[in-house]
Amino acid sequence: MTRPFTGDTLEAELITPRVDSRRAKLAGRAAEQIVNDVVERGWPVGAVLASEADLLKRYGVSRAILREAIRLIEHQHVARMRRGTGGGLVICEPDVDAVIGPAVIYLLRVGATLDEIFDTRILLEELVAELASQRVTESDITTIRSTVERESEGTLSNFRLLHTQLAALSNNPVLELIVETFSRVSSFHFDDGARVPAGFDREVREAHRGIAEAVMANEPGVARERMRRYLRSEADFIRSQSATVQHLDPDVALGTLGDKRGEALARQIFAELINTGAVQGTFVGSEAALMTKYRASRAVVREAIRILEYHRIALTRRGPGGGLFVTEPDISGVVDTIAIYLRRHRVQAQHIAELRTGLELAVVTRAAETLKSGGSDAAAIEAALHAESQQGPTPAFGQGEEFHSILGRLTGNRALHLVHSVTLRLWWRFLSQVAADDPCAAGARPQRQSLPVIRAHQSIADALLAGDSEQAVTRMRAHMTATAPLRAH
Template sequence: MNPEVIAPRVDSRRAKLAGRAAEQIVADVIELGWPVGQVLGSESELLNRYGVSRAVLREAIRLVEHQRVARMRRGTGGGLVIDEPDVDAVIGPAVIYLLRVGATLDEIFDTRILLEELVAEIASQRVSEADIATIRDTLERESAGTISNFRLLHTQLAELTANPILELFVETFTRVANFHFNDAAALPEDFDREVGRAHDGIARAILTNNPGLARERMQRHLRAEADFIRRQPATVQHLDPAVGLAGTLGDKRGEALARQIFTEIVQTGAQPGTFIGSEATLMSTHQASRAVVREAIRILEYHQIALTRRGPGGGLFVTEPDISALVDIMAIYLRRRGVTTRHIGDLRTGLELAVVERAATRLRDGTHDVAAVEQALRAESEQGMELAFGHGEDFHSVLARLTDNRALQLVHGVTMRLGWQFFTQFAADDPRVAAISESLAATVGPAHQGIAEALLAGDAELAVMRMRAHMTATAPESL
């Protein structure tokens, strides 16, 4: 690939119109109750309904197909058919994103420990008598050596929270961590016994409704696991890009070629806009048929690794890793799973306290300039909270970026996006919510200013205390 060849300019107006049309399609699907298999309409019907050009509609359809909201079916009885998002279709793009932005093993475990501590706490508060037998059965199978999946208990505990956000991210980060270490031959002889002992202690704390002890034991267990993986000679902080597209649905030859191109992009450090090649060049370079090359391109486009540009100077070009696109995919999947404001509330305070604590550390050690915090306050003051959030310039989003933890930033971004979606919906449905939120907005600016002042003074404890008070004042039940 030639790093000197840069992609032709994108039609930004068409992209924005397509984005809005895609958002309306998603809203319509949710409003209909997500009836999988139902046809939303033919292309001509959709053109009339959404009032956009054919080019804009087709770009919007590409977006909703990527999000697994709907897919275009050709032929008799065809049209835009409502699809069923599944967890693999969400986790795959998440793994690709974390790999492309260089998320490290330490970032993954830092975020995983934070989330699974929350899981242990919430599970201990919500576990019922009906759950006891399931947990005990898993522990007994571990003890007897008849179970090979030592993540099963963690998955079951996440399910006990009945929180789709926690379930999704526990599964996501578990899979990513497993990519870093899957060498069963390197496990010590007493590994099974040690894991079983740790799981037994966590389970007993949960079954006796002891959230503090459950959190402490979960943290100790996962820190021990992280330390063990780091000590292995083959352990690396950054994933091998070859694992990124493993298990992608499609023709195996096309998948293999997509993986090869993706590996080259990562290993050469190809920047967004770098030209990969035309269809004919890729066929010649890789000695592949047109069908295989097109399947590889389809996979690369689906995961937003590369994008085809038509016309003179066109071809396949590297795209920018886009957290907003991934956040949209995850938020849509979670809406389908029935996420509520209560689920967001389960995570909101813990996430924000973790973010401000880590941001304080980065500011204190000089990793980031304090100007970013000051700029966020100005953006909120000049643009308003909603516009600042839409541009990724709001106070909370900026603090998340200052953590330098791409995994944590992803979880934070998804919960923030869901929160804004619910707020917009509630405000549209009930004028009283909008009125209350306007009065509440008057206190948000000063709260952010107070947290910022503590951060800029290097007082992490005061910043955390003020963030906790801010979270309490702006909890959903206060609206």
């Protein structure tokens, strides 16, 4: 039996976080309406969307709920409230900073190491090198030549410039954003100022020249290889520095939470949870108890709670014995901020599909390695296939038991798992949107039937379990091609 992919099911099961709080839902919905209005207005950065009075009328919520929604929107860098005459909600540019916070907090909570972050960054930039080689234009060549030229003259201070330019050349805004995020996240682990000594400087210039030449010569394989070799030596160099740490200092992660009163309180509560080693399910407090404990107003406590919920640090449970509880680390905060960025930059299905293909190939390669070394659990793959054949891939995905999700986890790399899960979630979210916007757009809904998908998963799994990683990668590539969106729009 085939199972149709309906947008409604996806909305309910895969996207909406399970927040058991009416306030959180109302504030979240109002925040979403604000984003929709900003998109509808064409995202005019610097313009005033509306005054607080207008917003109250438009969204039909209480002033308290609206302020919680606005705090969320400010936290996501969508808009900020300007007081006084000519004030109102001013539209902002959501940039990489909005994504870094939730990403860093997630990585801190799951205990990801610098090695895992480097490994992920390398495979992302390998993908950049490959795509840039295929897409380089005449004017790009002028830009790259000038950068390499300035580096060899020693007049360029930003030694990451070439990487940033190549990421832009990939013509894929999602990949560009994630590469920048990981570059910045990795820099939280070491002293950024002392990273390039004189001796290493020449090596960097030569490596950059080599990568640039391969890109300009349209040689994706060579560009990939040179990028990987260069980033590995950069990683080795950074690891050898005394200020470099494998595990992130919690204070650094806390710094990303912001300085507004609600944000500062969220930071204080999070710091205490870290210091006391609070685990999932730990009771943080009721609203009233938190007001007393932190001598904060109800409004500030509520803003702090919305931010802790946004980062899935804690969630509110209703009813007797309810209140704020520590939750397990969850990627929703990262997904939400990236989704906002994608709406700002009008990202299309093929951008997400392209990133996904690159990641799935890397994931299957790494999963094969850990399986071979006995470092991961073959039974988990069997369980995923079983769950899919019983329930269909959609509900299995909702429970994190679907084939691709399991492979991502089997890599054993928590940073890679983050990027992979985020991309998967964005992909499913995109599918649900297509289904909701246009029920006839069957061509853009690749997985119309679950049977061919389950069969493809089974064949990849067979190769993996037989220890044949080449066959597994080839089958994964074929599976990605078969499920790719049409390039029509």
